[in-house]
Every structure is written in C-alpha cells, then in structure tokens.
Amino acid sequence: MFDVVVVGAGLSGAVMAREFAESGKRVLVIEKRGHIGGNCYDEKNEYGILVHRYGPHLFHTDNKEVVEYLSRFCDWELYQHRVLASIDGMLVPLPFSFASMRKLFPQALARKLEEKLLARFSYGQKVPILKLREADDTELRFLADFIYEKVFLHYTLKQWGITPEEIDPEVTARVPVLVGTDERYFTDRYQMVPKEGYTKMITKMLHHLNIALMLQTDAKEILRLVDGKFQLFGKDFTGVVVYTGAIDALFDYRFGKLAYRSLDLVFETLQTERYQEAATVNYPNDYDFTRITEFKHIHKVDSPFTTILKEFPKPCGEKDEPFYPFFDETNRKIYEKYAALAETFKNLILVGRLAEYRYYDMDDAVARALEVFKKVFQR
Ligand SMILES: Cc1cc2nc3c(=O)[nH]c(=O)nc-3n(C[C@H](O)[C@H](O)[C@H](O)COP(=O)(O)OP(=O)(O)OC[C@H]3O[C@@H](n4cnc5c(N)ncnc54)[C@H](O)[C@@H]3O)c2cc1C
Incomplete structure (x- = not known):
C-alpha cells in the first residue's frame, strides 16, 4: 500500500512526507501524539489567544530557500522578537549589548566600555561570552565577569544543571554579547510567524492525496524491526522508512539512553x-x-x-518530553553507536532533532529535511 513510512508529524516529518508525496510516492505518516506539528504545535486557547504548547517558537532565518518553501503553506506576519532580562531589578535588552550597558551602568562607564569593545571587536560583531572572558584588559574583564555572572551563569545552571564552561560551546554561542545597539533578539534577514500559526502551516503541508496520517499511534505498534528488517502491519516492508523520533527508542535503548533536558x-x-x-x-x-x-x-x-x-x-524523566539534547562526551559516543547501527539499514532515513540528536531551529530542520530528500533522490 505505501512506498514510504514517515514516523513523526513534526516539521521534519512533514517536509519529508510532502516531498515524497509530490514525487508520486504513497506516504503513511505515523504520529504518537494526538496532533501534528511536533514541538511547533500551536493552538488557540479558550480565550482566543494563540499559544505554543511546547514553548515559544519564533521563526528566524537567513535561508531564502526555506522561506520560499514554507511560503507555499502559509502567509506570514512580520514579527521581530525582543527579549528582556531582569538584572538587578532592571529590565535590559538581550542579547547583552550597548543598550543593556547603558541601562545598567553609569553613563561614563558604559561609554568607556563601549570604546574598549570597539577597539577590540568590530561593530555588530557577536562575541561568545567565554571568548569575552579571555580579555586581558581590566575593564573588559570586569564587564565579561559581570555579564557572565548576571546573564549566563545562573541561567545556564537552571536550564542545563551545569555551568557555561561544562556545556557545548555551540549552546553558549547561541546567546552572544553584541558589540552594538541592535535590541532585537535575532538579526536574521527573515523574521516572522505564520499568520494562522504553525499547526495550520503544517496541516497544509500534510494535506496531499498521497499522504495518509495516523495520529495517537506509536510507530512501535505497527512498524517493527525483525531480524534487521522492517515489518509494517506484520508484513515485510521494503519501502523507505523516514524516522524522526528518538534514535535510542528506535533501537530499544540497546546502547543506553540518550540524555535530554x-x-x-x-x-x-x-x-x-x-x-x-x-x-x-x-x-x-x-x-x-x-x-x-x-x-x-x-x-x-x-x-x-x-x-x-x-x-x-x-x-528528562521517563514521562517527560525530551526537549533539548544534552551534549556531552558520554552522550555523543552513545549517539555515534546508534548512528552507525542506523547506517546498516539501507531503507532507513534518520532526520530531525530527535533522530539526529541535535538541536535544530525550525529553519535548520526544514533545510535539513530538504537536503536529505534531495540526497535520497540522487541515490
Ligand atoms: C522549548 C523549545 C523552544 C523552541 N523554540 C524555537 C524557536 O523559537 N525557533 C526555532 O526555530 N526553533 C525552536 N525550537 C526548535 C523546534 O521545535 C524544532 O526545530 C522542530 O520542532 C524540529 O522538528 P522535528 O520534526 O525534527 O522534531 P519534533 O517537533 O520533535 O517532531 C518529532 C515528532 O515525532 C513524534 N514521534 C517521536 N517518536 C515517535 C514514535 N515512536 N511514533 C510516532 N511518532 C513519534 C513526536 O511525537 C513528534 O511529534 C524550539 C524547541 C524547543 C524544545
């Protein structure tokens, strides 16, 4: 009946399903939750307010191809996200910038620090906090320590349970210190939200004659790995399996559980x-x-x-949602074992944040799925 089975109806699964469907393949999408959209799922609550059930999702990208692709499925509302941080009882813009310094420090000190930063970095540069802490200048060192302590240290401890030094540098680099005055949280060229929300956008992606969708179905119930081969509804399945769920769950945690926050x-x-x-x-x-x-x-x-x-x-306990991969050496090694095992299955494609055990923003997830699909087609 089906040429392709896609496990997971999040953004990665939806892009893959759509691409296969448009290429003429019959696609079955299996989703264990009662709704599509994965973590991008949004819904109007009883007060008519559109809320993001799995945490705030802001679309921002420099990737025009991704924007053009998603624009087929939604109209956009231009929206530039702003974040403030409550520091010493004051609300200051994030990323930490000249604007934040001007709110927190006496003006003469703020100006002096700006000059020092500009002598060392170029205007508009985004500097990771751990790099700023390497400064040998006393005043810059004071600034770096202040930002480290007041903006990063306790936030990171709360968010990750470890210090910024212990965390993957990719994570701290995501919220840099800005040498400049831009008060927007993101500086990407395209910043907007789907006018009617992410769920409507992904609903349109999955709306195709070649796509069938099963909700509230854990793939494990109907798609099984038996002697290194897939079975769908109890029969050998030789089509393509696109898996966007957790890679350790797919292989019954045989190399151990991957950690998440x-x-x-x-x-x-x-x-x-x-x-x-x-x-x-x-x-x-x-x-x-x-x-x-x-x-x-x-x-x-x-x-x-x-x-x-x-x-x-x-x-992340047994019953919790695995939101953020917890990158460290131990987990990286476990992941590599699963990835190597997955490679041995010719008809298995792993794509998305859970299957690849990576933090992907929405634009990365779309770009990655489009890239993977292109590669499959070149095979
Ligand atoms: C709190 C939070 C905030 C975020 N904020 C932003 C933001 O502001 N901007 C941004 O660009 N990105 C943001 N992201 C990232 C964004 O959520 C991801 O890029 C996106 O969800 C990736 O989609 P995905 O399909 O790979 O994964 P998911 O959305 O997780 O989808 C995977 C789907 O697979 C299903 N599934 C798993 N296992 C099975 C199984 N065995 N059987 C059937 N179904 C299964 C899951 O139920 C889920 O629906 C945020 C993420 C989090 C966690």
Whole structure:
C-alpha cells in the first residue's frame, strides 16, 4: 500500500512526507501524539489567544530557500522578537549589548566600555561570552565577569544543571554579547510567524492525496524491526522508512539512553490586557523558572485577557518530553553507536532533532529535511 513510512508529524516529518508525496510516492505518516506539528504545535486557547504548547517558537532565518518553501503553506506576519532580562531589578535588552550597558551602568562607564569593545571587536560583531572572558584588559574583564555572572551563569545552571564552561560551546554561542545597539533578539534577514500559526502551516503541508496520517499511534505498534528488517502491519516492508523520533527508542535503548533536558511548562491566563513589556522576559538570577513569554506580543489579538508561559527546566524523566539534547562526551559516543547501527539499514532515513540528536531551529530542520530528500533522490 505505501512506498514510504514517515514516523513523526513534526516539521521534519512533514517536509519529508510532502516531498515524497509530490514525487508520486504513497506516504503513511505515523504520529504518537494526538496532533501534528511536533514541538511547533500551536493552538488557540479558550480565550482566543494563540499559544505554543511546547514553548515559544519564533521563526528566524537567513535561508531564502526555506522561506520560499514554507511560503507555499502559509502567509506570514512580520514579527521581530525582543527579549528582556531582569538584572538587578532592571529590565535590559538581550542579547547583552550597548543598550543593556547603558541601562545598567553609569553613563561614563558604559561609554568607556563601549570604546574598549570597539577597539577590540568590530561593530555588530557577536562575541561568545567565554571568548569575552579571555580579555586581558581590566575593564573588559570586569564587564565579561559581570555579564557572565548576571546573564549566563545562573541561567545556564537552571536550564542545563551545569555551568557555561561544562556545556557545548555551540549552546553558549547561541546567546552572544553584541558589540552594538541592535535590541532585537535575532538579526536574521527573515523574521516572522505564520499568520494562522504553525499547526495550520503544517496541516497544509500534510494535506496531499498521497499522504495518509495516523495520529495517537506509536510507530512501535505497527512498524517493527525483525531480524534487521522492517515489518509494517506484520508484513515485510521494503519501502523507505523516514524516522524522526528518538534514535535510542528506535533501537530499544540497546546502547543506553540518550540524555535530554526537559521543561515543566506552566500557562497562566490573567485578566489584564498586557502583562510585560516584551514577548519574553528572562529571569537568570531569580525564581526557579528561566523565562516568561506573553503570547499576545507574538500573535496580536484584541482581548481583555493575556496568556503567559513560565518555563521550569528539569532533567528528562521517563514521562517527560525530551526537549533539548544534552551534549556531552558520554552522550555523543552513545549517539555515534546508534548512528552507525542506523547506517546498516539501507531503507532507513534518520532526520530531525530527535533522530539526529541535535538541536535544530525550525529553519535548520526544514533545510535539513530538504537536503536529505534531495540526497535520497540522487541515490
Ligand atoms: C522549548 C523549545 C523552544 C523552541 N523554540 C524555537 C524557536 O523559537 N525557533 C526555532 O526555530 N526553533 C525552536 N525550537 C526548535 C523546534 O521545535 C524544532 O526545530 C522542530 O520542532 C524540529 O522538528 P522535528 O520534526 O525534527 O522534531 P519534533 O517537533 O520533535 O517532531 C518529532 C515528532 O515525532 C513524534 N514521534 C517521536 N517518536 C515517535 C514514535 N515512536 N511514533 C510516532 N511518532 C513519534 C513526536 O511525537 C513528534 O511529534 C524550539 C524547541 C524547543 C524544545
């Protein structure tokens, strides 16, 4: 019946399913949750406010091909994300920049630090905090230590349970110090959100005559690995299996479990038009949550209510959602064993953040799926 089985109806699975369907293949998409969209899933709550069930999702990219591809399935609302951090009782823009220094320090000191930064780095440069900490100049060192302590250290401890030094440098580099005044959180060329939300966009991607969708079905129930071969509904399946779920689960954790960080996501709806100044406010040093996001900033709506989300990080237990891969040497090695095993299956394609055990932003996930599909077709 089917030429291709796609496990997971998140963004990666949806792109792969769509591409195969458009190339004339009959595709079965299997999704264990009761909805499509993976972690990008959004929905209108009872107050008519569009909320992101698995944490705030902001689309930003420099990749025009990805924008053009997704534009086939949605109209966009231009939106540039702003994040403030609560530091010493003040709200200052993130990434930490000249604008943040001007809010926190006496003006003469802020100006002096700006000059010192400009003498060393170029205007607009994004400097990872660990690199800034290598500065030998006393005042720059003071600045680096201040930012490290007030912006990074306690946030990272909350988010990851370890210090910035212990974490993969790719992660800390994602929130750099900005040598400049741009107060936007992202500086990518394209920053927007789908006008009707991510779920509607992904629904359109999956809406194709060649695509059948099964929700609330763990792939394990119908797709089995028997003697190194796949069986679908109990019969040998020689078509392509695109797997976007967790790679360790696919192989029954035989080399051990890969570690993730998870989040308790706590939504609150309040009877007030506005809760906070920016879409997201980070609390690096206070409380147990890392940040609060107010969705009305992202998706404008006229309502006397507003919905906010507090994120409480935690290790990923049995019943928790695996949100962020926990990169360290041990887990990297475990992943490599699974990846090598996966290579031995000719008809298996692993794609997406869980299958590749990588943090992918949405644009990366789309670009990666398109690239993988092209490679399959060249085979
Ligand atoms: C808290 C958070 C915030 C984020 N914010 C942003 C942001 O602001 N901007 C941005 O660009 N990106 C953001 N991302 C990243 C974004 O979520 C990912 O890029 C995107 O979800 C990747 O899609 P995916 O399909 O690879 O994975 P997923 O969305 O995880 O989809 C995988 C799907 O596979 C299903 N599945 C797994 N195993 C099975 C199985 N055995 N059987 C059937 N189905 C299965 C899962 O239920 C899930 O629906 C964020 C991620 C998180 C966790």
